[in-house]
Amino acid sequence: MKIAIISDTHLGYMRFYEDSFKQAEKAFMVAQERADVIIFAGDMFDSKIPSLDTMERAVRILREIKVPIYGISGNHERRMHSTDVLKVFESARMFKKMRRKGSMIEKNGEEIFVVGMNSLPEDLAEKGLEKLMGELVLPKGIHSILVLHQTLGMGGTLLPEKLDGLPFELIVNGHMHEHSIRGKILQPGSTVITQLKKEETKPKGFCIYDTKTKEIEFKEIDSRKFIMETLEFEDAGIHEVKERTQKQIEEIDSMHNRPIIRIDLKGTLKQGLKPQDIIIEHNKDVFLENMLNETMIAEKIKEIRKQRKDRTTKEIAEQKLREKLKDRLEFDAYGFFEAVAESVEKGEGFLLEGKNG
Numbered sequence: 263m264k265i266a267i268i269s270d271t272h273l274g275y276m277r278f279y280e281d282s283f284k285q286a287e288k289a290f291m292v293a294q295e296r297a298d299v300i301i302f303a304g305d306m307f308d309s310k311i312p313s314l315d316t317m318e319r320a321v322r323i324l325r326e327i328k329v330p331i332y333g334i335s336g337n338h339e340r341r342m343h344s345t346d347v348l349k350v351f352e353s354a355r356m357f358k359k360m361r362r363k364g365s366m367i368e369k370n371g372e373e374i375f376v377v378g379m380n381s382l383p384e385d386l387a388e389k390g391l392e393k394l395m396g397e398l399v400l401p402k403g404i405h406s407i408l409v410l411h412q413t414l415g416m417g418g419t420l421l422p423e424k425l426d427g428l429p430f431e432l433i434v435n436g437h438m439h440e441h442s443i444r445g446k447i448l449q450p451g452s453t454v455i456t457q458l459k460k461e462e463t464k465p466k467g468f469c470i471y472d473t474k475t476k477e478i479e480f481k482e483i484d485s486r487k488f489i490m491e492t493l494e495f496e497d498a499g500i501h502e503v504k505e506r507t508q509k510q511i512e513e514i515d516s517m518h519n520r521p522i523i524r525i526d527l528k529g530t531l532k533q534g535l536k537p538q539d540i541i542i543e544h545n546k547d548v549f550l551e552n553m554l555n556e557t558m559i560a561e562k563i564k565e566i567r568k569q570r571k572d573r574t575t576k577e578i579a580e581q582k583l584r585e586k587l588k589d590r591l592e593f594d595a596y597g598f599f600e601a602v603a604e605s606v607e608k609g610e611g612f613l614l615e616g617k618n619g
C-alpha cells in the first residue's frame with residue numbers, strides 16, 4: 263500500500279494566507295494521484311476556530327480528494343472538552359479521525375493498522391502515550407503505524423530513543439515544521455512557512471511511504487522560496503543602512519519568484535542614532551529584523567541593573583525622564599507628573615498655575 267503522509271498545512275495562516283491554501287492543495291492533489299490513502303499528522307488548520315472563509319476553502323480542497331484521509335488533531339486544533347474542527351470534517355465525511363485504539367485500513371486485500379494520538383500538552387505526552395500503549399491491542403503480523411503530533415526531545419517529554427522501541431513499523435510525527443527522517447520516525451514537515459527560521463528555508467512537501475518496501479519518498483511541492491540573509495554594519499548612518507538593505511532585497515527579488523525574505527540587520531549605528539530611526543519601505547513579503555545596536559542596548563540594560571541594586575526602579579526612571587525632558591519642553595513636565603501622581607486635581611492645578619501646588 264502507498265500512503266501519503268502530510269502534516270501541518272496550517273490553513274488560514276494569516277501571514278501567508280494564500281500560500282497556506284495553494285500549497286496544501288498541491289500536496290493533497292499530488293498525494294491522491296500517487297497514494298492509496300492519506301495520513302494527516304495534525305495542524306490542518308492554523309486556528310482552533312477557523313473563519314468561515316477558511317473552512318469553505320478547506321471544504322473546496324478536501325471534497326476533491328477521493329482517497330480516504332485519516333488523521334489526528336494538532337496543538338492548533340486541540341480543544342480538550344468540545345468539538346474540534348476536524349470532527350466537523352469527519353461528520354462531513356471528508357476526514358476520518360484516527361483512534362487511540364487503532365483502526366484497520368484495507369486496500370486490495372492488504373491490511374494495515376493505524377493508531378493515532380491527538381496532540382497533548384507536552385508535559386502530558388509521555389504519560390498519554392504510556393496509557394495508550396497499555397490499552398492497545400496490536401493485531402499480529404499486520405503492518406502498523408503510530409501517528410503523533412508532539413515535540414520529540416528538545417524540552418518535550420517524549421524522547422525519540424523511547425519511540426524507537428515501540429512495536430510499530432513506522433512512527434509519523436507532525437508538529438515539527440522541518441522535514442526529517444530518523445530511524446523509523448518520519449516527520450513530513452509543514453507545507454507552509456510559519457516561523458521564518460533557518461529550518462524553514464528547506465523545501466516544503468510531504469512524504470510517500472510504501473508499506474511493502476518500507477521506502478519513504480519526499481515529494482517537494484512547488485512553494486515560494488524563503489531566503490534569509492544577515493547584513494552587518496559598523497557606525498552606519500541611516501542612508502547606508504537603507505541603501506544596502508534595499509539593494510539586498512532587490513537582488514534576492516530578481517533571483518526568485520515572489521520570494522519571502524528575512525533580513526537581519528546587525529552591528530552598530532552612528533552615535534546618536536537609534537534602531538527605530540531606521541525606516542525602510544518594503545513589500546509585505548519582506549521581514550526586517552532590526553537588531554542594530556543590540557549589544558549597546560544589552561549594555562544599557564546591564565548598567566540599569568547595576569544601578570538598580572542601590573536605588574529603586576522608580577528613582578532611576580525619574581532620573582531618565584528628567585534627562586530626557588531637559589531643555590525639550592517649555593514647562594516643567596517633571597513637576598507636572600509629580601503633581602498628577604499626587605492627584606488629578608493637583609495636576610490640573612499645576613497646568614493652570616504653571617507650578618506644583
Ligand SMILES: [Mn+2]
Nearest residue numbers: 270305336437
Ligand atoms: Mn504546526
